[in-house]
Amino acid sequence: MTTRREDPFQYPLTGIRVADFAWVIAGPLATQYLAVHGADVIHIESRGRPDVLRSGEPFVGGPPGPDSTAYFANVNQGKRGITLNLRHPRAVELAKRLVATCDVVTENFTPGTMAKLGLGYEALREVRPDIIMISMGLAGQTGPERHYKGFGTVIQGSAGITHFVGWPDRPPVGTGVAYTDFVASHIAAFAVLSALEYRRRTGRGQYIDLSQQEASMYTLDAALLDYTVNGRVQTRQGNRHPFAAPHGAFPCLGEDAWVAIEVRTDAHWRALRAAMGDPEWAHDERFATLLGRKANEDELEACIAEWTRHFTPQEAADRLRAAGVPAAVVASARDLHADPQLAYRGHFLNLNHPVQGGFPYDALAYRLNGRVPTPPRPAPLLGQHNAEVYQELLGLSRAEYEELEAEGVFR
Structure with a gap:
């Protein structure tokens, strides 16, 4: 044997x-x-x-x-x-x-x-x-x-x-x-x-x-339970989430380079504003609450993308996490093999x-x-x-x- x-x-x-x-x-x-x-x-x-x-x-x-x-x-x-x-x-x-x-x-x-x-x-x-x-x-x-x-x-x-x-x-x-x-x-x-x-x-x-x-x-997370309890049939949402905005992958410096960002709370939103240098557009009252950000998600995502595209995924993720924003590099197979945490x-x-x-x-x-x-x-x-x-x-x-x-x- x-x-x-x-x-x-x-x-x-x-x-x-x-x-x-x-x-x-x-x-x-x-x-x-x-x-x-x-x-x-x-x-x-x-x-x-x-x-x-x-x-x-x-x-x-x-x-x-x-x-x-x-x-x-x-x-x-x-x-x-x-x-x-x-x-x-x-x-x-x-x-x-x-x-x-x-x-x-x-x-x-x-x-x-x-x-x-x-x-x-x-x-x-x-x-x-x-x-x-x-x-x-x-x-x-x-x-x-x-x-x-x-x-x-x-x-x-x-x-x-x-x-x-x-x-x-x-x-x-x-x-x-x-x-x-x-x-x-x-x-x-x-x-x-x-x-x-x-x-x-x-x-x-x-x-x-x-x-x-x-x-x-x-x-399926809560989707099956949502139908059981409320009779509601959830469907595709792309990268979006009903209780977070922004929530998705945003373009970065480089080819096919992205950073994932999730903002669920007002504290997250304030941290995101700080990480971006508190730009003028972020003072818009439409973005002050989760409901407002959800209602204006297309414009919100476009503004954030203008900021993220100036950084590599790692640079963007590091800045955001340092400020207290849940964020991560959208990793490729190459990235995973080079990941210091995994190593x-x-x-x-x-x-x-x-x-x-x-x-x-x-x-x-x-x-x-x-x-x-x-x-x-x-x-x-x-x-x-x-x-x-x-x-x-x-x-x-x-x-x-x-x-x-x-x-x-x-x-």
Whole structure:
């Protein structure tokens, strides 16, 4: 077994093993959190149908290929990886042998897929009675829309997110990424941890039915509650906010350079005036109150933009924050990698991938007693740990392993 590098820190999930059948982002990111905290996560794919994310850009370390995608590598840190052709009649038995050694099974296929393969929850309970299994379907495992297929760009529509992204006089545009995957993954990880604690107390496993749609609805802020309480349907507001003015991104010196500003209180407004040198236009009575600023928001934003465009985003943000105005640089990817705050906290970790080499990966957003939990290894190559898992963990002889390999079981 590949071991975690020498580290005196006691990782809380050491001794927990996960059979990770999930793919793309929502499932693998959830299990990456488990791996970083000590769980032995075994990511299961097939060479005929590898994880979709292995075809995702950007690629590094050579031509595009399943082992050169940084996208896959960034959400599968710390795992072992095997291939198993679940369409082969001998593969299901091997999958069950693996599950018998595991504490958790994860999957996010279309509902019913695992059961058709002979790997549904009830079948897996026969080989591991206290198994914890989580299914992360688009809309969950029950209901009239349970069989609908889609990725995060679709789920954000059904979760109500797309409706709110854009400008009030234009069609909704969505986020452009699989936004919901990065929400559902956190809730999935929490659900698994809860089930592990429940099993520790009771000795009983559990089946977790997670709906990515429902998980993502938490991002709607008060909009859903506003309809529940008042029957009011909120819509797109661009960068504006009902309880703040100004509230948005303002142009700065440089190409595609912006600063974000939020003024909610009269104190914020006075601080903004001071930061700008208290210009004459700011004395206009129309801007004296929040209601007045909201009523004249177009003119207000134009005046502020005339001031911000004379500074770089960092210069503008520094001036505003020094005066007591909530403000921040609208950061690009380049800005984030150069951010001194992120550098101080050690947000980016360097892992030496066998194909991609060493480059910064996202670390966790929290520290445990001041420590950054670090993964034991980079993301696995496709089928990298086949011999290790099938022979050392499951006990196949070399002859048995080679026979199954020749039959295409590990394809």
